[in-house]
Amino acid sequence: MHKKNKALSVLGIFLLASSVVSFIVFYFVVMASQKGYHYIDPDTLKLVQTEEIADGAPTAIVTTSLGEIRFVLYPDYAPQTVAQFTQLAQEGYYDNTYVFEAKNDVYFAAGSADNDGHLPDGLPEEREKVPVETHQDLWPLRGSLCAMNTTTEGGFFKRLFKNEQTYSGTRFMVLGTVDFSDEEFASQFREASGSEALSDAFLERGGVPNFSQQMTVFGQAYAGLDIVDAICGAELYDTPSATTGYTPPKEDIQILSVEISAYSDEDKSLNEWENAE
Numbered sequence: 001m002h003k004k005n006k007a008l009s010v011l012g013i014f015l016l017a018s019s020v021v022s023f024i025v026f027y028f029v030v031m032a033s034q035k036g037y038h039y040i041d042p043d044t045l046k047l048v049q050t051e052e053i054a055d056g057a058p059t060a061i062v063t064t065s066l067g068e069i070r071f072v073l074y075p076d077y078a079p080q081t082v083a084q085f086t087q088l089a090q091e092g093y094y095d096n097t098y099v100f101e102a103k104n105d106v107y108f109a110a111g112s113a114d115n116d117g118h119l120p121d122g123l124p125e126e127r128e129k130v131p132v133e134t135h136q137d138l139w140p141l142r143g144s145l146c147a148m149n150t151t152t153e154g155g156f157f158k159r160l161f162k163n164e165q166t167y168s169g170t171r172f173m174v175l176g177t178v179d180f181s182d183e184e185f186a187s188q189f190r191e192a193s194g195s196e197a198l199s200d201a202f203l204e205r206g207g208v209p210n211f212s213q214q215m216t217v218f219g220q221a222y223a224g225l226d227i228v229d230a231i232c233g234a235e236l237y238d239t240p241s242a243t244t245g246y247t248p249p250k251e252d253i254q255i256l257s258v259e260i261s262a263y264s265d266e267d268k269s270l271n272e273w274e275n276a277e
Contacts, residue, residue: 177206
């Protein structure tokens with residue numbers, strides 16, 4: 001427990017220190033589809049993750065060994081990522097897969113063949129090469145469903161001019177939150193933002209600002225946030241896996257199934273964000 005608390009302290013300091021800088025950089029100038037620079041326009045910014053979910057919107061019901069998490073999906077913003085995730089879920093790809101990393105309340109990573117983070121044998125290469133789909137309306141808030149980045153293609157000059165292509169794959173991350181309780185940090189964070197609505201969303205809902213615009217956000221949890229928190233805070237092994245470098249939970253946590261569905265009256269009754277207002 002002492003080691004975990006020490007690791008939490010070090011990670012927390014790093015994340016807090018880097019969050020404001022990262023937020024400034026990625027708020028004002030970010031890479032859109034990894035092709036050149038693109039300014040985020042605060043006048044047109046629409047925080048879809050905080051909006052009321054439309055009837056019939058696509059959802060994913062992720063049943064874990066610790067409980068159920070429900071997400072709304074965003075095919076209009078991340079069509080390729082949602083299409084692959086949906087197809088894999090319907091094929092049963094995620095059934096009985098594993099959470100293979102959890103970082104001190106900040107996020108957990110899941111969808112691997114074992115608890116070390118390995119991919120299954122024979123997985124087609126194209127499954128791990130879905131172009132990253134970032135959008136100014138999607139941000140790494142608490143409960144965000146994100147595709148894990150896999151690789152970046154491009155040499156020195158492509159990186160220099162931001163023409164490289166970053167890809168994601170089959171494994172996914174669900175975000176917890178950094179600690180926003182420090183008033184000085186919260187004040188600096190709010191001042192750094194060019195959008196009061198966006199800074200309010202992070203400060204009120206939580207999230208991981210220094211992941212902003214670096215990976216595909218393709219869903220948002222609206223139920224089961226306590227399960228998200230429990231998995232993100234799972235006790236980990238003291239050392240990473242020798243073969244993958246990931247640090248899995250000491251007690252296995254599995255993704256038992258992923259069911260693709262549609263937002264219904266039942267989901268409205270379960271929506272923790274709306275029912276808390």
